[in-house]
Amino acid sequence: MGYGVVFIGKGNAFMGDFRKLVEDCGYEVRAGGRDQQADSRDLCVYEVADKDDLKLLMEMGGRLQAEPFLVFATLDAADWLQPLKEAGLMGVVSPASSAEDASFLLNKALFYKKMLKRNPRIQVNLPVELKSGARTIRTNASLLSRDGMFIVTLNPLPVNALCELRFSLPSMPLETAARVLYNISINKDLNIIADPKDPFKRLVSHPGMAVFFTGLSDSEKEEIDGYIKALE
Known part of the structure; x- marks a missing residue:
């Protein structure tokens, strides 16, 4: 259809x-x-x-x-x-x-x-560890899909920055390389700077960055799909 x-x-x-x-x-x-x-x-x-x-x-x-x-x-x-x-x-x-x-x-x-x-996505509160160079961020992801996640942080990495991620699903731990697609920061008045015209950004109500997974296998992506379906 x-x-x-x-x-x-x-x-x-x-x-x-x-x-x-x-x-x-x-x-x-x-x-x-x-x-x-x-x-x-x-x-x-x-x-x-x-x-x-x-x-x-x-x-x-x-x-x-x-x-x-x-x-x-x-x-x-x-x-x-x-x-x-x-x-x-x-x-x-x-x-x-x-x-x-x-x-x-x-x-x-x-x-x-x-x-x-x-590419369905779902709101989560998923602990994640991110490493980029000498920098390590331990925080949570607020959105998850089979291809990426939105990571909550006051100091997001720049667009196109590369990083390594670790997070766990109930069924298995996952590690993958990732690339920053976009970031959302806060201004001096602590107001969120987002883009309500973009369906991928308007769900976000806090600062952070969207990352695209570049190192997951098809079977690992299927595990994420199963996790998302179980939460829907």
């Missing part, structure tokens, strides 16, 4: 050019009311045509679980929707959006949807 796009709302906003654009991009389209249920492979597009739609979507924000989604707004609500970026909002499409802009947002959101599904 391929990826599809589910329109959630009254439906009137989805009958025109935007629906045709989605179909032209090769995605299956399903439209339903506000209670429409989406499959795990579907990208949701929520209609905001009036203040009631806006209020309902804002109330839903805490239940969207950081899954990428779009909004189709005939109401000028872009500023009001900014807080939903942390819930997964990837962009706002309107009747005035060009086909190029709408197509870009659609494909971007579906790309992130595919990436998150292909």
